Amino acid sequence: MALLTDLLNLDLSDTTEKIIAEYIWIGGSGMDLRSKARTLPGPVTDPSKLPKWNYDGSSTGQAPGEDSEVILYPQAIFKDPFRRGNNILVMCDCYTPAGEPIPTNKRHAAAKIFSNPAVSAEEPWYGIEQEYTLLQKDINWPLGWPVGGFPGPQGPYYCSIGAEKSFGRDIVDSHYKACLFAGINISGINGEVMPGQWEFQVGPSVGISAGDQVWVARYILERITEIAGVVVTFDPKPIPGDWNGAGAHTNYSTESMRKDGGFDVIVAAVEKLKLRHKEHIAAYGEGNERRLTGKHETADIHTFSWGVANRGASIRVGRETEQNGKGYFEDRRPASNMDPYVVTAMIADTTLLWKP
Numbered sequence: 001m002a003l004l005t006d007l008l009n010l011d012l013s014d015t016t017e018k019i020i021a022e023y024i025w026i027g028g029s030g031m032d033l034r035s036k037a038r039t040l041p042g043p044v045t046d047p048s049k050l051p052k053w054n055y056d057g058s059s060t061g062q063a064p065g066e067d068s069e070v071i072l073y074p075q076a077i078f079k080d081p082f083r084r085g086n087n088i089l090v091m092c093d094c095y096t097p098a099g100e101p102i103p104t105n106k107r108h109a110a111a112k113i114f115s116n117p118a119v120s121a122e123e124p125w126y127g128i129e130q131e132y133t134l135l136q137k138d139i140n141w142p143l144g145w146p147v148g149g150f151p152g153p154q155g156p157y158y159c160s161i162g163a164e165k166s167f168g169r170d171i172v173d174s175h176y177k178a179c180l181f182a183g184i185n186i187s188g189i190n191g192e193v194m195p196g197q198w199e200f201q202v203g204p205s206v207g208i209s210a211g212d213q214v215w216v217a218r219y220i221l222e223r224i225t226e227i228a229g230v231v232v233t234f235d236p237k238p239i240p241g242d243w244n245g246a247g248a249h250t251n252y253s254t255e256s257m258r259k260d261g262g263f264d265v266i267v268a269a270v271e272k273l274k275l276r277h278k279e280h281i282a283a284y285g286e287g288n289e290r291r292l293t294g295k296h297e298t299a300d301i302h303t304f305s306w307g308v309a310n311r312g313a314s315i316r317v318g319r320e321t322e323q324n325g326k327g328y329f330e331d332r333r334p335a336s337n338m339d340p341y342v343v344t345a346m347i348a349d350t351t352l353l354w355k356p
Contacts, residue, residue: 013085017042020087022080023053023072024219025094028061030104031234031286031337033219043086050074050090062094062102070102071095076212081178082223089182089219091212107211110345114207116353124348125258125328126210127187127203127251130217131336133238134168134196135231142196142239143167143230154244157195167196171228175200175221182220184213193244193296203251207348211341214248236335237290245291245298246336252347253328262326269351270306270315270329276350277304277314283342285335292333299332 012018019042024035036055044050057063057070072092080087093107101108113119134143144167145151160166172189179186179200187201200221202213218234225232237245256265273280281288281301292301299305299314306315306329308322314333321327334343 011085012087019043019085020080020083021050021090022083022088023074023090023092024216025055025072025092026104026106026215026339028057028104030106030339032060033215033222034060035219044088045077047074047077047090050077053092057094057102062104069097071097071099075107076209076216078182078184078216081181081220084181089216091216106339106341107208110211110341111208113345113349113353119348119352120207122254122256122352123206124344124352125204125206125253126344127201127205127328128210128214128340128344129199129201129247129249129251130214131192131197131199131246131248132221133194133233133235133246134171134198134225135233135238137229137231140231140233142194144196151195153242154193154195157191158193159190165195166191168198168230171221171224171230172198172200174224175217178220178224179217182216184217184220186217192246194239197238197244197246207344208341210344211339214340234337236285236287236337240290242296244296247291247298247332248285248334248336248338248340248343250331250334250343250347251328252331252344252351254352257328258326260326263322263324266317266321266327266329270317272350272354272356273315273331273347274304274306275356276354280331280346280350281333283338283346284333285338287337288333288335291335297332 019040020037021040022035022037027034053072054069056068058065058068063070074090074092076091078089080089093105094102156165176189185205189200192199205213289301292298294300297311305313307313308317309319316330
């Protein structure tokens with residue numbers, strides 16, 4: 001008799017050319033991921049060759065019950081690390097039947113910015129540091145923390161090893177390998193300052209692909225935590241008090257910044273970001289005011305600052321970038337629950353298109 005795991009691991013390529021495509025989209029909260037699967041007649045590598053699909057938007061908070069159909073437009077394809085074989089994950093964005101992007105579709109506006117010739121000519125690169133916290137299911141308390149109590153103070157946990165300091169490494173490593181399998185340009189992982197908190201980095205990614213890859217990496221992480229019976233939260237300050245929050249530091253460069261003389265271009269870009277600080281903060285994630293307090297390696301939410309090698313600033317420029325006279329900078333303001341489509345496009349818009 002076959003076991004459930006045997007059936008889950010069936011290799012379909014021996015018996016059929018058909019594949020399974022898991023269509024992924026962002027739900028009504030702007031943070032919840034949804035997905036459903038369909039059978040296709042054979043392998044597909046080009047999103048434009050995939051059929052559009054639809055779903056009941058009244059069940060995701062994205063459409064009224066009397067006109068509930070929302071259309072999925074396939075935008076990016078990744079290999080499926082769960083079903084493997086030729087099966088795929090498909091990142092989609094969402095439209096009305098008339099072809100208008102629905103309000104929660106932030107990809108559409110981002111794609112317009114990235115397709116602007118002034119932006120595409122500069123080939124914007126992004127590296128996004130996605131922090132998250134693993135929670136014990138049912139009690140919503142960080143993994144490894146005593147139930148109803150607290151671990152010892154921060155200090156021993158960052159990049160730590162050992163059963164008394166590092167909690168959830170099996171999930172983290174599974175996610176790392178699954179992202180590499182999927183074709184996501186995941187560049188690293190590390191344990192964070194608060195116990196039970198981790199980070200993965202995606203990039204360098206160019207333009208709109210940065211948002212696609214971060215969203216699918218989040219999807220894969222949530223699927224893995226589902227299997228492990230653990231909850232993942234992207235809340236920017238999951239535990240009040242003297243504990244680090246969770247961010248999504250966004251590293252950014254343009255071709256002009258990466259060339260000789262690029263440091264001056266970086267300084268000019270940072271000055272433009274300073275002038276739009278309030279607009280950026282408003283778009284950088286819900287609950288960020290609980291995280292950006294001026295403590296725990298953050299700048300105060302109301303004050304813009306930048307500096308070389310300063311992790312307490314809004315924008316950090318690396319020491320190596322200063323020495324080389326070219327490179328990239330890090331926007332440390334985005335919260336862990338930010339929308340990468342919004343943040344990446346807004347940084348490009350402010351630094352490349354906006355005229356003060």
